[in-house]
Each structure stands twice: as structure tokens, then as C-alpha cells.
Amino acid sequence: MGLEEDNKKIEESMRETARKLLEDKEVDAVIGYTEGTLPMSSMAMVITRAEDVDKLIWNNYCYINLATYLVPRIAQLVDPEKGDLKVGVISKGCVGRAIIHLKVEGQLNLDNVKIIGIPCNGIIDRKRIEKEIGQKEILEVSTSGNEIIVKGRDFEEKFAFDEYILNVCKQCKVKSPPNVDDACVGECQEIESVSDDYSDLAEFEALSAEEKWNHITELLEQCTKCHACREACPMCYCNLCFVDQNKPIWFGKTTDLSDIIVFHLIRSIHLVGRCVACGACTSVCPMGIDLNLLIRKVERIAKDRFDFTSGLSSKVMPPMMDFSMNDSQEFMLEED
Amino acid sequence: MSEKILNKDQIGKFYNEFSDYNFYAPVNEKGNILFKKISNPDEIVLDFLNSKIPPKSVLFPNKEILFEYEYEGKDVIIKERDDLDEKYVLFGVRPCDAYSFQLMANFFSFHGNCEDEIYLKKKENTLIIGMGCNTPKQTCFCTSVGGNPFKKEDSDIFLVDLGEKYLVEAISDKGKELIQKMSWLADATNADKQKAKELAKKAEEMITTQIDAEKINNILDENFKHPIWKEVAESCVGCGTCAFLCPTCTCFDVIEEHDHYTNKGKRIRIWDTCQAPLYSMETSGHNPRPTKIERCRNRIMHKFSYYPKNYDLTGCVGCGRCVSYCPANNDLRSILKEIEQIES
Numbered sequence: 001m002g003l004e005e006d007n008k009k010i011e012e013s014m015r016e017t018a019r020k021l022l023e024d025k026e027v028d029a030v031i032g033y034t035e036g037t038l039p040m041s042s043m044a045m046v047i048t049r050a051e052d053v054d055k056l057i058w059n060n061y062c063y064i065n066l067a068t069y070l071v072p073r074i075a076q077l078v079d080p081e082k083g084d085l086k087v088g089v090i091s092k093g094c095v096g097r098a099i100i101h102l103k104v105e106g107q108l109n110l111d112n113v114k115i116i117g118i119p120c121n122g123i124i125d126r127k128r129i130e131k132e133i134g135q136k137e138i139l140e141v142s143t144s145g146n147e148i149i150v151k152g153r154d155f156e157e158k159f160a161f162d163e164y165i166l167n168v169c170k171q172c173k174v175k176s177p178p179n180v181d182d183a184c185v186g187e188c189q190e191i192e193s194v195s196d197d198y199s200d201l202a203e204f205e206a207l208s209a210e211e212k213w214n215h216i217t218e219l220l221e222q223c224t225k226c227h228a229c230r231e232a233c234p235m236c237y238c239n240l241c242f243v244d245q246n247k248p249i250w251f252g253k254t255t256d257l258s259d260i261i262v263f264h265l266i267r268s269i270h271l272v273g274r275c276v277a278c279g280a281c282t283s284v285c286p287m288g289i290d291l292n293l294l295i296r297k298v299e300r301i302a303k304d305r306f307d308f309t310s311g312l313s314s315k316v317m318p319p320m321m322d323f324s325m326n327d328s329q330e331f332m333l334e335e336d
Numbered sequence: 337m338s339e340k341i342l343n344k345d346q347i348g349k350f351y352n353e354f355s356d357y358n359f360y361a362p363v364n365e366k367g368n369i370l371f372k373k374i375s376n377p378d379e380i381v382l383d384f385l386n387s388k389i390p391p392k393s394v395l396f397p398n399k400e401i402l403f404e405y406e407y408e409g410k411d412v413i414i415k416e417r418d419d420l421d422e423k424y425v426l427f428g429v430r431p432c433d434a435y436s437f438q439l440m441a442n443f444f445s446f447h448g449n450c451e452d453e454i455y456l457k458k459k460e461n462t463l464i465i466g467m468g469c470n471t472p473k474q475t476c477f478c479t480s481v482g483g484n485p486f487k488k489e490d491s492d493i494f495l496v497d498l499g500e501k502y503l504v505e506a507i508s509d510k511g512k513e514l515i516q517k518m519s520w521l522a523d524a525t526n527a528d529k530q531k532a533k534e535l536a537k538k539a540e541e542m543i544t545t546q547i548d549a550e551k552i553n554n555i556l557d558e559n560f561k562h563p564i565w566k567e568v569a570e571s572c573v574g575c576g577t578c579a580f581l582c583p584t585c586t587c588f589d590v591i592e593e594h595d596h597y598t599n600k601g602k603r604i605r606i607w608d609t610c611q612a613p614l615y616s617m618e619t620s621g622h623n624p625r626p627t628k629i630e631r632c633r634n635r636i637m638h639k640f641s642y643y644p645k646n647y648d649l650t651g652c653v654g655c656g657r658c659v660s661y662c663p664a665n666n667d668l669r670s671i672l673k674e675i676e677q678i679e680s
Contacts, residue, residue, distance in 0.1 A: 038475070041665040044571040064664060068573060075629055076570055131367035135384045137473050153471065222366060224389070224398060224607075228575035228663045244614050253591055254399040254606050284663030286577045287368055287388070 003060065003143040003161060006121050011058040014090055014118050017186040021088045022050040027114050029077060031066050032056040032090035039141040039150075040126040044069060046076040056090065060124045060143065060165070063283035065276070066090060067098035067234035071107045086112050088185075092120030094168075094278035096177020096184065097311025098234035101276060103181075104314055105321070107237060110183045117177040117188040122165035123279060124148060127288040129159060167292040168279040171200060180314045194309050198300045204293060215293075216261065222287045223260045225253070229281035229291060230267065235274045242266060268294040273302035273318040276311045337512050339529060340504040340521035342495070344382060351377035353518055354425050357463065360394050361427040362387050371426065382497075385473055386430050386655065390583035392440060394426060395458045398580075398607050402454065402590070407599040417454060424462040432478045432653040434466045434490035436583035442647045443586045463510060466491025467502075470535055475656030477545040477669065483653055485543065486536035496532040503532045547672045549640060549650040555678050556641040560633075562678060568636070568671050569628040571664045576609035578635065578658035578668075584651055585609070610634045636671065 021027045034045040034055050042062045047055060066089050077085050096115045103110045133150060140151040148159040179188035207215060230236040243251050243263050252259035275298050281291045302308045305328060306319035342350055351359060361380040363372045369384045371391040404415040441459055444452040469485035478484060488494035492511035496503040503524055506515040579585040589608035594601035608615055616625040625631050643651025659668050
């Protein structure tokens with residue numbers, strides 16, 4: 001089946017579920033995606049009336065992780081009198097995982113959230129396509145069969161869908177949300193653990209320490225510190241990010257290479273066992289920095305050391321929130 | 337002074353005429369077009385739509401040292417910048433960005449009441465070589481905010497891309513003096529000038545977004561508390577992309593890098609954005625713009641209401657960067673269209 005039919009099917013069943021939830025007053029609002037104003041874009045949207053469900057869309061540019069609007073709640077999801085509204089969230093696998101993990105971290109009440117599950121078929125790496133098209137304006141993008149067709153003034157190029165989806169999507173094992181605590185309606189799955197050989201990381205891991213450093217430097221050097229990656233990240237919900245703190249100032253705030261690297265590496269460390277591999281950080285970066293490497297690496301650390309994958313269960317405590325006497329601690333020096 | 341012709345294979349020769357300048361030009365770094373100081377004319381990218389980061393980054397870099405200091409006993413020795421007499425040339429600046437320097441200079445001088453010496457001196461020592469925009473993007477709307485894809489007035493020298501060659505026009509006295517010295521430049525023919533005119537006409541027709549900045553300014557006056565702001569902020573993720581890629585955003589934060597071991601330090605300014613909660617946080621802990629709603633409103637208000645009131649010009653040049661690169665596709669064009677619809 002081609003992508004178009006796939007998307008149509010996902011869209012129709014998602015609208016149906018949303019309509020039913022709104023009509024039955026099971027939720028007060030639904031947050032989903034709507035048509036963007038540019039090629040290869042989409043926009044987040046909150047609807048509160050069943051007749052608006054047709055504004056919701058699904059395509060392979062729905063790259064924002066909608067859970068990011070839940071913590072802290074955007075104004076549209078809070079009623080001045082009633083407090084937190086009950087919200088249905090159109091959820092591809094990683095959005096569902098984010099919601100579940102936010103629940104585990106005590107950031108939201110699953111009684112107030114309905115995960116409207118959809119079987120995600122992959123998000124296109126728009127930054128990569130933009131880069132390959134180069135200094136020509138993309139005016140129209142469509143999909144046909146398994147191809148992405150990009151058109152502009154005097155050009156038309158085709159890209160293979162399987163090749164041009166985000167790297168995290170290529171590795172994704174959780175396409176539709178896990179069904180946890182009956183918070184999920186629509187397309188969900190029972191999934192307790194995933195297996196992954198992380199073969200895509202082999203090349204990076206084989207590098208020497210110095211080569212790794214150079215690789216990361218090269219990767220991050222264009223960062224402008226606009227913090228789009230942080231703001232789009234559903235797990236970066238701190239009221240005051242470590243990098244913004246000024247009493248005392250922990251880290252430099254400039255765009256010196258050292259300050260840039262410190263920001264990204266510490267942010268990655270903060271995401272160990274928390275990152276849900278949605279790839280939103282990569283999709284939103286205005287400079288086209290591919291943060292996939294850092295995402296995959298932190299995911300692997302949590303998996304290898306603690307056999308933990310974020311957002312699959314509301315019961316299992318994540319490694320950074322838990323402690324066990326059996327925890328591997330080979331870094332501790334033995335006392336003689 | 338009549339127009340000249342610069343063949344594209346003569347760019348190296350043209351570059352050599354500016355040996356006493358810091359030469360900044362669009363280069364391609366990892367797929368991003370950026371204005372960088374070059375030392376080899378082959379690095380210049382001639383075929384580009386517009387740079388990702390505007391050339392404001394040359395005169396107002398993301399990080400800039402204001403002064404350095406050092407303690408000697410109880411005395412503080414201030415070391416002021418000694419590089420402000422350096423000369424800059426910006427090659428290949430699009431008319432929207434060339435115009436933006438004027439808007440920025442307004443902010444950095446505030447009618448002569450509060451002059452930022454660093455920015456203004458640098459600007460004075462900068463020569464802008466503008467380049468007409470043959471193919472404006474769908475996201476461009478310069479013609480609605482005091483610009484035009486072929487507006488030359490803000491450049492010292494203006495180039496029009498005629499394919500294999502550029503039509504060169506000296507605009508300012510500085511520009512005229514320089515072009516006069518380049519006796520090797522051929523004179524433009526009438527056909528060249530005619531072609532440039534046609535390109536200008538075609539480019540202007542390609543700009544389809546029209547906004548009524550004056551009407552918007554009036555509407556904004558009355559609608560500080562309109563529900564539209566909640567709508568505008570709905571999908572915003574709250575990052576600083578729009579501000580950092582904006583050629584007219586001038587806000588900065590001042591930080592201190594002090595080395596306690598040597599007792600030396602630097603006072604630095606870095607780009608800041610009104611979209612960050614910390615930007616408007618007061619010492620008391622009170623934040624007058626506590627949510628994205630107030631912060632998104634401020635950005636629009638600043639460009640289309642406050643700036644026009646202070647300087648009689650719209651504070652946006654219509655380059656469309658915030659439209660193209662907003663992570664959440666929060667499209668300024670649609671926001672302005674919606675504001676236009678508010679009944680007054």
C-alpha cells in the first residue's frame with residue numbers, strides 16, 4: 001500500500017476516535033496536527049468541538065512531539081475555573097511514550113490525558129531534504145507510492161521514503177503507543193520491552209576518544225543557542241534550565257564552542273533513560289544539526305546498563321529515579 | 337555615474353580591490369549559507385536565495401566583547417575595544433538585509449539619545465555591496481514593509497545578477513569613489529540595463545504576500561488584550577529561532593566572564609530573545625510576561641506597533657526567515673493576516 005493511502009487511513013480513524021471522544025465528552029479538547037503553511041510542515045492545533053475534527057491531519061511531516069504542550073500546560077488546555085482540561089492527544093508511538101514517561105516523572109495525571117494512538121509510518125527528515133535540494137526553493141511536496149516528490153521552480157526531485165525518514169524512525173520499534181493504564185484509545189499495542197542492536201552506532205563507537213570529540217565538535221559547531229531543540233523536547237520541561245541559571249552561573253551562555261558543547265552534552269546526559277526518540281530536536285533545528293547521534297547514544301546507555309526503555313510502562317522506575325543494590329558500579333574504586 | 341559590468345569570472349579581481357577591508361561574503365557551510373570573513377574569493381557562493389543567519393551577525397555578532405578589565409590592587413583597568421576602526425565590506429547582501437542595518441542603527445542610537453558606539457562605529461566603517469533578489473521566496477513580503485527586491489538605496493554598491501555577469505551601480509559617495517578606481521570595469525550597455533529592469537519587474541511580481549502594515553499598527557493599538565494572542569501562542573514552542581534569524585532583532589543580554597585566578601574579566605553581550613521567560617524576569621521574581629501568550633504578543637507588537645511609534649518605520653523587513661524556519665510553523669504571514677481581520 002502506498003503512503004498516501006496509508007496516511008488517509010490513519011487520518012480517518014484518528015478523526016473518528018477524536019470525534020467520538022469529544023462527542024461523548026470524555027475529553028474537553030484534542031491536541032493534534034493540522035495542515036502547515038509551508039511544504040514539509042505541519043502545525044500543532046487544539047480543537048474543542050467535534051465538528052472541527054476534520055481540521056486534524058496526519059502526514060509524514062508531523063514532527064513535533066505534542067506531549068511538549070502538556071508540560072507545562074499551554075493556556076488552551078487549562079480552564080480558568082475547572083483547572084486542567086481533559087485532553088486527548090493524537091499520539092504516534094513516541095508521543096505516547098513521552099506522555100507515559102511524563103506520568104512516571106509525576107508531571108501529569110493520566111486521568112486527564114487520553115492517548116489517541118495512531119500507527120506512525122515514519123517522519124521525513126525535512127532538514128536533510130532541504131540540504132540536498134540546496135539553494136532552490138521547495139514549493140510543493142507530495143508522496144506517491146514510496147517516493148517523496150519535491151518540486152520547485154524548474155526542478156523536480158524524488159527521494160526514497162525509506163531512506164529519507166529520520167534516523168530515529170528507521171530504528172523505531174514502537175510505532176504505535178504502548179497501552180498503559182487504559183490511557184490509550186485508537187491504535188495501541190502491548191509492548192513491554194524492545195530489542196535493538198544499535199548497529200547504527202557502531203561506526204561512532206569505534207572511534208578513538210579524540211576522534212569522537214572531533215566528530216561531536218564538527219556536528220555542533222553551528223549551533224546558535226536558540227534552544228529550539230530544548231523547547232521542542234517533551235522531556236525538557238524544567239522551569240529553569242541549567243544553562244539559564246544565573247545564581248550561580250554554572251555554564252557559559254555564549255556561542256563559544258566550549259559553551260555549545262557543554263550545553264548539548266549535559267542536555268544529553270539529562271535525557272538518559274528519558275529520551276523517547278521522537279527526533280523533534282533534529283526536525284526543528286534551524287541550522288539543520290542532526291542530533292540523532294546523541295539521542296541514540298543516550299538511549300543505548302539506558303538500555304545496556306539498566307535494560308530500560310523510556311515510556312513503555314507506568315510502573316517501572318527509570319534508572320535516574322531509582323536505586324538498587326545490584327546496580328552496576330564498576331566505576332567505583334575498590335578499597336584495599 | 338553610469339553603470340558598469342562585472343563578469344562573474346572577475347570576482348577574484350573585484351575582491352582584490354578590497355585588500356584593506358575585512359571581506360565578508362556568503363559561504364556555504366554544511367548546507368547553510370552564512371556571511372563569513374573570507375580570504376579566498378573562491379569561497380563566495382554566488383547562487384543563493386538568502387543567507388540563513390542574516391548579515392547582522394557581522395556587525396552584531398552572537399557573542400561580542402564590550403570591554404575587558406583587570407584589577408590592579410583596588411583599581412580597575414578597563415581595556416576598551418581597539419579594533420573599531422577596522423573596515424568591513426559585506427558582499428552579496430539582499431536588499432531586505434541591507435535595509436535592516438538602518439533599522440538596527442535606529443535602535444542602537446535611539447534618536448542620538450543613547451548611542452552604542454561599538455555598533456555605530458562598525459556600521460560607519462562598513463561598505464554594503466547589495467545584490468538584487470531575482471527570485472524572492474514565497475515567504476518574502478519586503479514590498480509591504482518599505483522594501484523591494486531591487487531596492488538599492490541601502491547599499492553602497494548594488495549588483496544585479498544578469499546570468500554570466502553583474503550590472504554594477506555605485507549608489508553612495510563611498511561606493512562611487514571605489515567603483516571609479518576600478519577602471520577595468522566595462523561600461524554597461526543599454527541592453528544590460530534593460531535586462532536588469534526586466535528582472536526587477538519580474539521579481540516584484542513574484543512577491544505574492546501583501547500585508548497592510550499601517551492598518552496592523554492601528555489595530556494593534558486597540559487590541560492588546562484580544563483573544564487572538566492566545567491563538568498566536570498556541571503552537572509556539574517558545575524557542576528563539578525567530579529572533580536569532582531576524583535581521584532586525586537587536587536584543588542582547590550582558591554577561592560577565594570573570595577569571596577569579598587572574599582577576600581579569602570580560603564584559604560580553606550575547607543575543608537574547610523576548611521569547612525566553614528569563615528575558616523579562618525581574619529581580620523580585622515577578623515576570624510581566626509570564627507565558628508564551630504575552631511573549632508572542634510582544635514580538636509582534638515590537639515589530640509592528642512599538643517600533644513604528646519610535647521610528648516611524650515598520651520594524652520588520654519582510655525577509656521571511658522566521659516564517660521559513662519556525663520550528664512550529666507559526667507563520668508570521670498568517671498571524672498578520674488574522675490581525676488585519678480584527679474589527680476595529
